[in-house]
Amino acid sequence: MTNTDNGTNHTTPRPVVRLRGITVRYPGVLANDGVDLDLAAGEIHALMGENGAGKSTLASVLYGARRPDTGTLDLFGAPTRLASPADAIAAGIGMVHQHFMLFPGLTVAENVVYGAEPLHRFGVVDRAAARRAVADLVRRYGLDLDPDALVRDLPVGVRQRVEILKLLHRGARVLILDEPTAVLTPGEADRLFTVLRGLAAEGRAVLLVTHKLGEVLAVSHRVTVLRDGRRTTVLRTEETTAGDLAAAMTGRDLDLDVVHPPGTPGEPVLEVRELTVAGRGTKPAVDAATFTVRAGEIVGIAGVAGNGQAELVAAVVGLRRARSGVVRLRGEEITHAPVADRRRRGLAYLPEDRGEVGAAGQASLADNLAAGFHRGPLLGRFGFLSPTALTRHARRIIDRFRVRTPDTRTPIAALSGGNQQKAVLGRELAHQAPLLVAEQPTRGVDIGAVQAIHAELVAYRDAGHAVLLVSAELSEIRGLSDRVLVCYDGRVVAEWDRDEATEHRIGLAMAGEAG
Amino acid sequence: MTSRTAEATPPAGTARPSRLLRTRGGVVALAVLTGVVVGTLVLAGTGTNPLTAYAALATGAFGPDNLPDTLSYVLPVLGMATALAIPLRAGMVNLGGEGQLVLGAVGALVTGLFSPLPAPLTVVAALLVGTLAGASYAALAALCDSHLGVPLLVSSLLLSYPAISFASYLVRFPLADPGSSLPQSERLPAGVALPTLGAGQISVGLVAVLAVVAAYTVVDRRTPAGYEVRMTGLGARFASYAGIDRPRLTVRVLAASGGIAGLVGAILVLGFPFRFIDGALISPQYTWIGLMAALLAAAHPVGTAVAAFFFAALTSGAFEMERITQAPRELTAIVQALVIIVLATSTGLLRGKGGPR
Amino acid sequence: MTIDPALFSAALRALTPILFAALAGALCQRAGIFNISLEGTMLVGCFAGVAGSWFTGNPWLGVALAVAASAAFSLVLAVGSVSLGGDAIVISVAMNLLAVGLTAFLLRTVFGAQGSFSDPELRGLDRVRLPLVEEIPLLGPVLSGHSPLVYVSWLAVAVTAVLLYRCRWGLRLRGLGENPAAAASLGVRVTRQRYLVVVAGGGLCGLGGAQLALGNVTLFAENMTAGRGWIAVVAVMLGAAAPVGVFLAALLFGLAEALGFRLQGLGLPQQATDAAPYVVTLIALFVSSRRLRRRDPVEGAVDR
Incomplete structure (x- = not known):
């Protein structure tokens, strides 16, 4: 204990x-x-x-x-x-990881005692003692948790408490928390800080990585x-x-708060009306979202991770089914259109997970950069793919976006994170699609590349394209967006022009406290 | 140390794979070498002189008297290997090759027996019907995967058994050869047969199979469809992101796979002995030897063909080995399976620890 | 045709090999290993069971040899996939073929037989009559008079359930299948646990093989498992890798097989009844497909 x-x-x-x-x-x-x-x-x-x-x-x-x-x-x-x-x-050293190390199919109590279980004889788990131990800890630190709930059914912020309980159950005297507030609203973060202060007051050491x-x-x-x-x-x-x-x-x-000059919005490119996307259980992941992105503007979606932004994007790009509502691209309805169809009509997408979704790691750089072009411009005579055209196409993107690579045959996974991101972004921008959906465009990218990527997004907007930006970085949202939306609990709870979108207001809205 | 963490951060203590295991060629060489060593040991263990056995194996495979036999073995194995390589290329496993093969044979048989067309046209029709039968049955397995939630691996395999039973029933009852007590169909009418090349029993079917291999090679490397198949195999999520419709691709890939399997079945029925004998397409293990060849070559078109050729030669040569040395020919099946196991294992090393999916 | 105790009795007999293999599959599934080598592992058990009984004259030593041989055979999967990171599916497919080749090879070298081996001297497992249970009307004839391994299989279901849901070992196993990295970080020896499960699963497959070759019949025939291992794979899916669920799924196939035999007696061709268990399996999968339907390919991304 x-x-x-x-x-x-x-x-x-x-x-x-x-x-x-x-x-x-x-x-x-x-x-x-x-x-x-x-x-x-x-x-x-x-x-x-x-x-x-x-x-x-x-x-x-x-x-x-x-x-x-x-x-x-x-x-x-x-x-x-x-x-x-x-x-x-x-x-006596425990760590709360950014990606939780939990077992979704087990209960809170099972997760907490896992690896340090109270036992009856013959290796039988004393479930009453486990539940009691969890209840004790919950009471002592004011953590508000049901020991019998399945972790799978808990929201992210609550899962974090399970992680902390796990460490306390093992008697950790040194606690490491890796970016713990990335998944929390400001209010939840404050509660976490209260807990941390309590732990420190008991004589534990807390290392807060942030x-x-x-x-x-x-x-x-x-x-x-x-x-x-x-x-x-x-x-x-x-x-x-x-x-x-x-x-x-x-x-x-x-100088991360560089604010780029505003764009000049034109015709609507993406119109989302009352879009609802199913979540786990009965509660929808996205609940009747409505917004518009026009040509020549960047619309930023802010929100704490897990509030429906990812599902919203997935439904817009066609990787998740919409339960109801309408998505229109340049006036044409695409609500249930397959991905290929949306891309043909003018949608490009820079996904958050560039290693698994945005690229096939073991495929060559040339093959990765050909995606989406392989049924059109890269076709040679008689409808065959020409290897020289593939290489030339890849070279163009590599040169234009300064991707550092030995050659076009290198598997893309062999490149550094920043270079992978530049390659994927380069490919998506090369489509010259009227709408670009950019999800966490600078996550895990070094500072120099961040500025380059921001400049590219602004230039793309200035060329008359519409950009839908989703980011967890408030400074990025405020620095780039012409308009800011805030997602909370699956709903779009606020929409402001860039001048109205102060850090304070966005923060409140992210916590669900917007008027 | 778990596989998952090992992947995230290479732990300091883990030995790197040796230089040999860094390339696929090296891994294949190691696997084949292991197979040879084990084969030698087993031969020696059963009191056979390995050298005599290998000499007999080589004569049995490539000797002038046996080469036609080997080639008639190469045809179905090469065909099935190519058929099963196509889904593997997209990261899917079609375990229902036997059912598709048999249905293709049955389709060709029924067409051959009952077609009112003149013989040459009947042959063409029989090939088409056989191909279609295999293709649609494999597509059914794909639909089970994409629409009914039954994983392809399982749906394709489970569908195979009823197909084999169905064929068995047909040739024992409605289509049985009345003049024979063997479980075999009637003989196809005179003239309903693929022409043969040269003096031996090699039908032009072998040419057709080689054409299929050539077509697969071109499609794989040089067409948008081949590109989409390869990308799906290398990154399923990337493929759907890029707009490749996986359910549709699955159906098409399986249809191509089953179609080729069905074609092979049709070719076999339209060759000697010009009838369907119950079990004749199953017991020689064409499908499984073909699958192993495709696995050995990671479904690469030319590599699959080369591997299929050698596996077929090995299996065919084993008859001669058994005749001369009394060493059971099942030994070749053991060696082939071992090669694949060693290969899969060392490929895991090549990738870094993969862990289960 | 009548629905009578004999039908259910036959169903219980038919399901036993599948049940053993499916329990093995369920344990592996819980440990995060998709084991499709059950078919081949069980076949090895069939052969070893017959060989053991033949050479010792004691069918129980045959059972012991079956368990040992199948457990040893499953080490191929443990070493290849768990330790060395090879693709479990490829290894399993090759193992199934290896088992076919190996048993055929041994059948010829050890017994000098081709195709199958049976002999009046080969001793199978005797039927057990349960003294009191036997007397119960209707149920008695169903439950009594089976080979001892039939009862062992029921016991195995209960033991597996207790281990999984009540014991520390099972808790750790369930967690490790869901998130191996987390389990390792909490001190669970993932590799060791997985070895244990794969090899124990091999032993269970050995019991299944022994029941098939020394209980249901008393002979060895090439490829005599005839897809039962694959039906076990499906039973694991249908039963959601829970011991009791797996038992119910296996019962479904046992009934299909028993009914098939019965229908054969009524003039249906053997081929139709051969196909019956597979068709039933597929239909059962369709019916439960909503639960089995694979997740949206992108949902994973959203989750993490």
Whole structure:
């Protein structure tokens, strides 16, 4: 069961974790370069950095999922080697992953006790004790959970509580949370912070891995900032400002809030009317969404992940069936049209999952870039596909979007994430489709590529195309969109012009508190 | 260490596959070598001199007296290998080749027996009907997959059994040869037969099968349809994203597959002994040997043909090996299956640990 | 034709091999392994059972050899797929062919027979009469008088159910099939568990094979499993990999087979009744297809 340290002392923190000189090399990348990190009992310690700065790698070292090439770990004052996550858990270190490590078909109680089950004789699980243990923890930390509910039926924010319970049940004294608020509304995030403060007050150490300045300032005691795999600074939160942290993260003053000049909207290109998409169970994933995207404008959809944006996009591009409502593309109804038909009528789509959906990893770059063109411009005489045409087509996209690749025959999976994204975006833009649906266009892409991709999207809009942008990054939504929609609980709850869409208003709407 | 985590971050401790296993060619070589070694050991274990056995095997496969036999074995195996390679190329498995093969044979038989057309036209009609019978039966399995929720693997296999039973019933009762106690149909009318080449028993059917192989090669490499099939095999979600209609593709791919299987069945009935004998298309394991050849070559058109040729030669040569050394010819089936197992296993290493789907 | 106890008795006999194999399939499914090598594994069990009984004169040693041989045979899948990451479907397909070739080869080298082997001296499993149960009207004749392995199969259903739903082992197994990475991170030895399940499944298939070759009949014939392993695969799907569900699905096929035999006696051609279990299987799959229908290809993306 859980253990509590009775001595909690904020003024002279005892180091429970000391990482020294951690270096981790991936092929071609130095993910961590001699990083030090100290965690004290009773503190909430933020680990900050941009995408690719090495936060997740460092966290996985501490969690035993990745052995460092060099460097040492002292745990509770003793040198320790962690060979696996199971080792880490046994040593009192637990992690809440960004992608939850839960068993959807098992109950909350089963998930919590899994791996540390209370037993009757003969290996029979003591289910009453399990339920009791969960109920106790729920009460003690105010987490509001039904032990008998199936995890499959729980919303994302609630699943996160199950993850935390799992760690507490194992008596974790060091808790790592990887981007925990990515799936939470601001209100849920506040509740999470309350729980975290309570855990710290009991003498546990909390490592909060995040790139969001606001929550670092709101909840942490100390901050370690990483940039390009190196530690740039360690600060006490109360002695720092957002500006300092931003500068430490990026090495320059933060200019992510670049606002591009507005577009000039024309004819409606995409019209969505009362679109409803089935979800799990009876509640629809998308509930009567209505909006329009015009030529020459970017419409951004903001929302916490899991509020129906993904299903909305899937229904618009034809990968999910609409239950009711109407989708029109350039005036023609496409509500139930197959994907190929929609693409023919003028739709291009940059999907969130570029590795599985946007590309076939083991297929050559040339084959990947030919998708959608293979029944048209690439056909040679007698309707045969010409390999030279395929190569020429691929070359054009590679040159135009500066995709770094040895040749066109390389499997696309062998390219770096940013180059894959440029290739997929290049292919979709090359269709010159009147409507581009771009989903999380810069996720996991380095900062230079982010600006290039943003510029491409704006240029595409300025050429008179319509762009539907879905992003979890508020700065991206605000920087690019001519109009902003907010999805909450499957519904479009707000629609504003760019000037009305302040960060504050969007945040409230994302939490379901819009008027 | 689990497969899933191993995929996400290459763990420090895992041994990399050796250089040999980095390429598909290397993996195939290793698999074949393993097969040969095991075959040799088993031969030695049963008291047979492996060298004598291999010499007999080679003579049995390629000796001047036996080559025609081998070629008549190559025809169905090559045909079935190509038939089953097409769905594999799209990442689908058609396990119902036997049923499609037999229905093609039955279709051709019925046409041949009852067609009012002159003999040459009857032959053409019989080939067409056989192809259509196989194609539509395989398409049925595809419809079970896309519309009734029964996975293709299972639907194609389960449909196979009733088809075989149906054919068996036909040749034992309504179409039985009244002059014989064997479970076989009547002989096709004189002239309803594929012409033969040269002096031996090689029908022009072999030419037809080679034409099918050539067509598959061209379609695979050079047509939009082949492109869509390959992309579906390499990334099913990517394919639907790019606008490839999977249910429709499944039906078409299966129809092509079953059509070729049916064609092979028709060709076999229109060749010696010009009738349908119950079990004659099943017990030689044409379908399964063909499937293994396609698996060995990852459904690559030319590779499948080469693998099918060698598997057929191996199986055919085994008769001579058995005659001379008394070593049971089932040994070749064991070796072929082992080759595929080693291949699948080392391909897993090649990919990095794959884990179950 | 009448519906009488003898029909149900025949159905129970017919379902037993399928049930053993389907339990094996269900366990593998729970561990996240799609095992379609049941057919071949069971065939190996048939042969080993007959060989064991023949050479020792004791059918129970035949059963033991069947279990050992099938478990050993299933190691091919465990090593190939679980340890080395090979495609389980390809390996299983090849294993089924390997089993056909191997048993035919051994039939010739060990027994010097081709096609099939039977001998009056070959001892099968004796029928068990259940003293009290026998007396129950109607039910008695159905339940009593089977080979002991029939009762073992029922016991296996109960044991599997308890293991899966009441024991730590089963909880861990169910979780590991759903999310192996998570299970591993919580200290479950995924590879070991999967080995255990695949090999235990092999042993169950061995019991199924022994029942087929020493219980239902007393002989070995090439390819005598005749698709029962595949019906077991379907039974796993129909029964949602739950022991009792799998039992009910297997019962359906047992009834189809028993009814087929009965109809054959009434003049229906044998071929029609041969096909009956497969047709019933397919129809059952169609009927339950709503549940089995595969997920929208993109839904996975939305979920994660």
